[in-house]
Amino acid sequence: MKVVKFGGSSLADGPEYEHAINIITADPERRVAVTSAPGKRHDGDIKVTDLLIKYAKAVINDEDTNTLVSQIFNRYQAIADYFHLPADQLASIKGRLLALPKQDYPNDHYLMAAFKAHGERLNAELMALVLNHLGHNARLVTPEEAGIRVTGTPNNASVSPETYALLDRLTYADNELLVFPGFYGITMAGHIATFSRGGSDITGAILARGLHADMYENFTDVDAIYSANPNVIDHPQPISKMTYREMRELSYAGFSVFHDEALIPAIQGNVPINVKNTNHPEKPGTLIVPDQSFQPTDIITGIVSGKHFGAIYLHKYLLNKQSGFTLRILQILARHHVSYEHMPSGIDDITIILDKNQINDSLIDTICNEIQKEINPDRLEWINNYAIIMVVGEGMKNRTGVINDILSPLAEKHIAVPMINQGASRIAIMIGTYNEDADAAVAAIYHRFFAN
Amino acid sequence: MKVVKFGGSSLADGPEYEHAINIITADPERRVAVTSAPGKRHDGDIKVTDLLIKYAKAVINDEDTNTLVSQIFNRYQAIADYFHLPADQLASIKGRLLALPKQDYPNDHYLMAAFKAHGERLNAELMALVLNHLGHNARLVTPEEAGIRVTGTPNNASVSPETYALLDRLTYADNELLVFPGFYGITMAGHIATFSRGGSDITGAILARGLHADMYENFTDVDAIYSANPNVIDHPQPISKMTYREMRELSYAGFSVFHDEALIPAIQGNVPINVKNTNHPEKPGTLIVPDQSFQPTDIITGIVSGKHFGAIYLHKYLLNKQSGFTLRILQILARHHVSYEHMPSGIDDITIILDKNQINDSLIDTICNEIQKEINPDRLEWINNYAIIMVVGEGMKNRTGVINDILSPLAEKHIAVPMINQGASRIAIMIGTYNEDADAAVAAIYHRFFAN
Numbered sequence: 043m044k045v046v047k048f049g050g051s052s053l054a055d056g057p058e059y060e061h062a063i064n065i066i067t068a069d070p071e072r073r074v075a076v077t078s079a080p081g082k083r084h085d086g087d088i089k090v091t092d093l094l095i096k097y098a099k100a101v102i103n104d105e106d107t108n109t110l111v112s113q114i115f116n117r118y119q120a121i122a123d124y125f126h127l128p129a130d131q132l133a134s135i136k137g138r139l140l141a142l143p144k145q146d147y148p149n150d151h152y153l154m155a156a157f158k159a160h161g162e163r164l165n166a167e168l169m170a171l172v173l174n175h176l177g178h179n180a181r182l183v184t185p186e187e188a189g190i191r192v193t194g195t196p197n198n199a200s201v202s203p204e205t206y207a208l209l210d211r212l213t214y215a216d217n218e219l220l221v222f223p224g225f226y227g228i229t230m231a232g233h234i235a236t237f238s239r240g241g242s243d244i245t246g247a248i249l250a251r252g253l254h255a256d257m258y259e260n261f262t263d264v265d266a267i268y269s270a271n272p273n274v275i276d277h278p279q280p281i282s283k284m285t286y287r288e289m290r291e292l293s294y295a296g297f298s299v300f301h302d303e304a305l306i307p308a309i310q311g312n313v314p315i316n317v318k319n320t321n322h323p324e325k326p327g328t329l330i331v332p333d334q335s336f337q338p339t340d341i342i343t344g345i346v347s348g349k350h351f352g353a354i355y356l357h358k359y360l361l362n363k364q365s366g367f368t369l370r371i372l373q374i375l376a377r378h379h380v381s382y383e384h385m386p387s388g389i390d391d392i393t394i395i396l397d398k399n400q401i402n403d404s405l406i407d408t409i410c411n412e413i414q415k416e417i418n419p420d421r422l423e424w425i426n427n428y429a430i431i432m433v434v435g436e437g438m439k440n441r442t443g444v445i446n447d448i449l450s451p452l453a454e455k456h457i458a459v460p461m462i463n464q465g466a467s468r469i470a471i472m473i474g475t476y477n478e479d480a481d482a483a484v485a486a487i488y489h490r491f492f493a494n
Numbered sequence: 495m496k497v498v499k500f501g502g503s504s505l506a507d508g509p510e511y512e513h514a515i516n517i518i519t520a521d522p523e524r525r526v527a528v529t530s531a532p533g534k535r536h537d538g539d540i541k542v543t544d545l546l547i548k549y550a551k552a553v554i555n556d557e558d559t560n561t562l563v564s565q566i567f568n569r570y571q572a573i574a575d576y577f578h579l580p581a582d583q584l585a586s587i588k589g590r591l592l593a594l595p596k597q598d599y600p601n602d603h604y605l606m607a608a609f610k611a612h613g614e615r616l617n618a619e620l621m622a623l624v625l626n627h628l629g630h631n632a633r634l635v636t637p638e639e640a641g642i643r644v645t646g647t648p649n650n651a652s653v654s655p656e657t658y659a660l661l662d663r664l665t666y667a668d669n670e671l672l673v674f675p676g677f678y679g680i681t682m683a684g685h686i687a688t689f690s691r692g693g694s695d696i697t698g699a700i701l702a703r704g705l706h707a708d709m710y711e712n713f714t715d716v717d718a719i720y721s722a723n724p725n726v727i728d729h730p731q732p733i734s735k736m737t738y739r740e741m742r743e744l745s746y747a748g749f750s751v752f753h754d755e756a757l758i759p760a761i762q763g764n765v766p767i768n769v770k771n772t773n774h775p776e777k778p779g780t781l782i783v784p785d786q787s788f789q790p791t792d793i794i795t796g797i798v799s800g801k802h803f804g805a806i807y808l809h810k811y812l813l814n815k816q817s818g819f820t821l822r823i824l825q826i827l828a829r830h831h832v833s834y835e836h837m838p839s840g841i842d843d844i845t846i847i848l849d850k851n852q853i854n855d856s857l858i859d860t861i862c863n864e865i866q867k868e869i870n871p872d873r874l875e876w877i878n879n880y881a882i883i884m885v886v887g888e889g890m891k892n893r894t895g896v897i898n899d900i901l902s903p904l905a906e907k908h909i910a911v912p913m914i915n916q917g918a919s920r921i922a923i924m925i926g927t928y929n930e931d932a933d934a935a936v937a938a939i940y941h942r943f944f945a946n
Contacts, residue, residue: 290841291840291842294841309811359739359757359758359761366828368824368837369828372818372820372824376818376821381818382820384839385837385839386836386838386915387915388922389742389746389922390739390743432841442904442905442908442909443901443902443904443905445914446901446902449895449897449901452895453894453895454895457894459897460920462915463839463840463914463915463916464911464913464914470840471914
């Protein structure tokens with residue numbers, strides 16, 4: 043049995059919907075479909091999720107919502123019209139959309155979550171209607187019914203373990219297609235809470251695990267996951283197969299094709315993931331498989347860079363003998379709710395690499411002042427333009443000399459490498475560089491490994 | 495003005511003493527001499543410090559001490575005889591040795607410290623006597639008189655800042671030679687406390703700073719500090735000049751020629767250090783200078799390996815998103831008074847490298863159990879045979895491609911490199927390897943950089 047998930051661009055309009063339905067019905071193993079909200083139909087278009095956010099804000103601010111409701115409903119209407127769905131069948135979707143402001147919400151965060159979730163919720167309802175209209179035996183199943191239970195904050199929830207016990211009780215007929223809305227679950231108190239943005243991938247993975255799927259197919263708008271960013275490398279080589287942990291290492295610094303939190307249920311259920319293109323379902327896409335079942339043929343699977351880092355550099359003579367100083371630095375960071383990314387250290391120095399998304403200049407000043415006061419280093423510096431390059435590949439694991447091949451093209455191009463960090467995992471090498479050099483570094487490494 | 499310090503092997507017997515005295519008196523700038531305790535005269539000999547430790551233990555255990563006292567006194571007597579010192583001049587030395595058990599000590603740790611310190615104390619007294627006997631104007635100055643104040647534990651003390659104010663008041667005549675015993679200072683309560691073993695280097699550095707010396711000459715039994723361990727590399731190249739921080743990086747993993755704690759007073763006073771051979775004072779030795787004043791000619795200054803490491807390897811999916819986990823691991827280590835050396839991390843894993851001198855198998859079990867319970871990682875491993883290689887050189891700082899030159903000879907020899915760690919300091923690269931490969935790795939790197 044296969045769980046199939048479609049991204050927002052794959053469900054943006056009638057023709058895309060038709061592709062998706064052809065895919066669902068082409069393989070009798072495809073029994074569970076997960077919908078995103080309709081995405082952009084063209085450059086400059088607005089995603090339904092973003093329209094729903096506007097709708098929620100208008101309700102919170104007590105502004106007029108008529109235009110927004112029409113805009114949102116028209117998106118579903120246009121898809122229904124493409125399939126000549128009788129107009130009265132859309133009454134439930136319209137009714138739900140209009141009823142959204144009248145529900146009880148514990149606070150505006152829950153209101154926002156519920157509005158956003160309806161992009162997926164209404165799209166699943168429409169998908170089931172269209173499938174039935176086309177003569178297929180389809181049934182809408184909501185997280186409420188199936189028991190997708192979540193905890194955490196309303197707009198960044200996590201799945202609860204009891205979900206899997208509840209999913210085990212879900213039954214369906216032999217010829218039945220189930221359509222699930224992605225992106226959200228239900229709290230213990232019965233409220234809607236969403237996963238982080240792009241979280242329909244997570245719902246698909248939860249269902250793949252919970253319903254014991256043999257494969258989780260993730261349909262999106264690219265042919266495959268590529269070995270490097272196409273904005274940096276022209277026509278990079280597609281990755282035909284990689285392991286869960288390779289995907290994880292690559293998604294860290296920027297590969298955003300597949301939501302990395304969605305890997306966890308797949309790993310727990312040992313379900314392989316196939317990332318494919320809705321518009322070219324005949325192409326093999328990228329297969330993501332358990333770590334053990336993989337014999338790599340290439341040395342390097344992918345190279346990715348992230349430019350959103352900064353670093354605190356600290357030097358103090360005999361720092362190394364001063365037991366507990368790292369503990370004190372981490373306590374300062376924890377006090378300001380800042381987490382660190384990596385902490386390469388020398389004998390008398392340490393570099394604390396931070397994700398700049400969680401900080402601003404004044405917070406950095408505060409943290410540096412507190413470190414200065416508590417640790418009294420000889421030198422303390424903030425490096426603002428830190429970039430991290432990840433070179434990932436299971437094929438590196440049992441080979442010596444790979445680092446050499448990674449670094450020599452950088453040396454040839456005189457690219458500074460202030461940090462090299464290779465942990466015991468052996469499937470990834472992390473290189474620190476500066477923002478201005480990051481693209482050139484990725485290109486240099488890429489061409490060394492993928493030129494031929 | 496120069497402060498001159500002699501190691502134990504340079505004061506082991508009459509002929510060595512004579513070398514030392516020739517050195518002191520050959521340069522009128524040499525005004526302050528610091529003595530160690532007499533060291534080994536030949537293989538199988540016992541250092542006076544070790545005899546004094548036996549003497550202290552015998553006193554603590556209420557055993558007979560006559561033989562030990564004779565053995566110790568005979569060492570000083572033999573030196574005195576070599577210079578034909580009148581026998582009655584040694585009465586004070588003998589008296590102090592016999593009086594040691596009769597002093598009041600707060601506890602056995604202080605007793606041990608006072609006994610050990612007398613190796614240096616009595617040797618300084620003898621040196622002053624011999625110098626005077628030879629017609630020089632020498633004066634014994636003890637830490638008690640000069641005001642070398644210390645805090646901390648009795649056998650691992652640290653100098654107190656007021657020492658420098660007190661040393662500023664020390665005056666001496668134009669033609670006067672001062673002889674100081676190394677290795678110990680006086681606590682606030684007036685008790686003797688020693689520095690860590692080899693701590694006469696520290697006394698010399700304190701005096702060099704406190705008396706505003708232009709140079710701190712450290713005489714020992716090697717011609718220079720070498721660019722690699724002579725037990726691993728045949729006739730390694732001597733280091734003619736290096737910076738304080740290069741010395742620090744090299745002493746970390748094993749270079750033990752010069753006590754690394756002794757660098758601090760020298761750095762604080764900006765006093766250059768010259769490590770020289772007592773038996774070949776005409777050779778230039780190794781000059782250790784402030785970081786700023788140095789224009790390196792070589793890329794690499796030295797390579798050293800330490801085999802006394804182990805590592806906890808921890809893998810957990812989405813570890814990186816689990817804020818505060820490192821804090822919790824460090825709190826577990828702090829609870830057991832264990833400090834870490836380095837902590838290279840990947841996306842989902844972290845390697846915590848520990849100095850094995852501070853742990854044992856049962857403590858590692860306890861720590862791993864607590865980490866398992868608190869962090870619940872997917873994988874937790876103890877790597878027992880971790881070695882660290884430090885490749886050090888100011889010349890690496892502004893050059894790209896050095897790592898490449900370091901790693902390619904290792905790749906050629908198929909030596910596994912589970913960790914590479916280069917912090918922002920840029921003057922050292924740390925390589926993790928396994929004990930069985932460490933010597934071969936040092937040799938391979940050495941021959942790449944020093945072959946020609």
